[in-house]
Amino acid sequence: RTLWRCQLLVVYSLPLAAYFIYKNRNSLDTKKIFTKETCLEFLAHACLWSYTTTMFVWSSDFTLVSHTGLLGNLSGVCIVTWNLLRKVPVHYLEIYGTIVVVISAIVFMNDSTSTKTNGQTNIFLGDIIGLSSSPTFAIYFIVSARLLKKLPAMVVLEVSFAIQLVLYFVFTISIMDTEKFYSFDPQFGILGWASNTYLMHSLLF
Template identity: 35%
Template sequence: MSFIHSQHQSFSGERSNNMHSFTATSEKRSSFKGVILAIVAIICSSCIPPFVNLYKGVSIPVIGAWRHQLSCIYCIPLSWYMLRKLPKIDKRVFTWTTLSEIVLAATFFCIASVMFLMSSRKTLYSHTMTLANSGGIILILVNVIRLIPINRYEIIGTIVVVCGIFALINDSESTKAEGSTNILLGDTFALISMPCYTLAFVFNSRAIQKLPSLVVFHCFSVVQLVLFTTYILIFSGIEMQVLFSRDPIGGLFGWSDPNWILLSTLIIAPICGVLGVGCYVFLLDFFPPHIVNGIFLLEPFVGQLIGTLLGQDGWPTIFTYIGALLVTIGLGFTIMGNAKTKDEEDVPKEILDIELSQSSLL
C-alpha cells in the first residue's frame, strides 16, 4: 500500500513538474509572440502617414473610407475564426452599452485620424506623431481638476511634456520636402487630434474588456467606414455617379483602380490598417497598458526616418529633436507613475483603467 502511495506521490509530483514546465514554456512562447508583435506594431504604425500620403490628390475622407473598407474585408475571416474559437462567448456582451462604446470610440477616432493626416501634410511626421501621442497628460490634468491624487512622476512628466510641446511649436525652420509647410498649422491639427485619440482609447478599452480584441477592432472599422462614407455623401460634393465608382480620386471603390490597387491591397490595408491600427488593440493581450505605452514612444522617431527616406520630409532642426526628446521623456515619466500607482494600490485610480498615451492609430 505504501508502495502504491509512494508511486502515486511520485506520479503526482512528476505531473506537477510537467504542468509547471508546460506553463513556463507557454509563457515564454506568449512573451516571444508579444515581442514580435510589438516590433511589427511600432514599424506598421509609424508607416501610416508616409504610406497614406502616397495617395496623391485623394482627399483624406476618401482615403479613410478606402482603408476601412479593406480593413473590414481583411478582418472577416479572422473575426469569424475568433467567434468560432470562443463558442461560449456570452451573447449579452453585444448590448447597447457595448455598441455605444464602440460607436463613440470610432467617432472620436475618425475626427482624430482626419486631424492627424491633415497635420502630417503640413508639418513633419515627428511633430504629428509626438503631439498626437501626448494625450496622457490630458488625463492627468483632468485628475488634478477632479482632485484625484497624482504622484511626483506624473507631475514631472506633465511639466516635461508641456516644455517639449512648446519646443516643437517654436520650430519654424524645418520643412517638408513635398507640399507646403506650415509648422504652426500642422502642429495645431495634431494637438486637436490628441484629446480625440484619448477619448477613443477610453471607450475602446472598455469594449475590449467584454469582447475579443479582434472582434472589437472589426466592429470599430465597420463603424468608421460608415462614418467616413456618410461624411463623403453629405459634404464632399462628389457626384453620385463618380462616388459609387472606381474613380481613382473620388470613388468609394477607387482603391481598386489599377493606379492604386497594389498600394491599397499590399500596403495600406495590411500595414496601415489591420496591423498599424489593430496592433494597439492586440498588444493588450500580451502586455499591460503601461508597457504598450512605452513601446509606442518610439513611433515619432521611426516615422520621421521613414518619411525622410521616402523624400516626403526634410531632416528636422534642433528644436524638433529637443521637443520630441522632451515629450518622450515626459511621457516615460507619466508611464512610470502609472505603473508605480498600480503596484502600490490595491484599487487603482480611475485614470488607471485607461491608457496614458496612444499612438496615431489611423
C-alpha cells in the same frame, strides 16, 4: 484614402474577428454585449477614431508632419492631466514623464529651421487642428478599455471599422461627385484602391 483603408481593414479583420468569436464562444456574455450601453460605446469608439484620424490628416495639410505627429499623440498627457484634475492617484513616474513630454514638445515646436515643402502653409492652424485630436484620442483609449472587457480585441476593431466605414461613406458621398465616387477612379473612386495604380500596394500594405 481613409475610406479605402477602412474598407480593407473591415475585410482583413473579419476572419480574425470570426475566429476569436468562435474561440471565446463559451465565455462571451451576450447579456453584456447586446445592450444599449455597448452599442453607444461602439458608436463613440468609431466616431472618436474617425475624428482623430481626420484631424490628423487635415492638420498635415497645413503644418509640418513632425508637428502633426507630435501634437496628435499627446493622449497620454491628456489622460494624466485629467486624472490629476480629478484627484485620482497617479504614479510619480507618470507625472515626471508628462512634464518631460510637455517641455520636449515646447522645445521641439520652437524649431524655426524646418519648413513645409508642399501644400498650403498655416502652421498655427495646422498645430491647433493636430492638437485637437489628442483629447479625443485619449477618450478613444478609455472607451476601448471598456469594450475590451466585454469582447476580444479583433471583434471590437471589426465592429468599429464597420461603423467607421458607414460614417466615412456618408460624409464622402455628401461632398463628392457621385459619378466619380462610384468607380475605380484612382483619385476619387470608392474602389480606387482596386485600380491598377494602387491594387498591389493596397493588398500588400
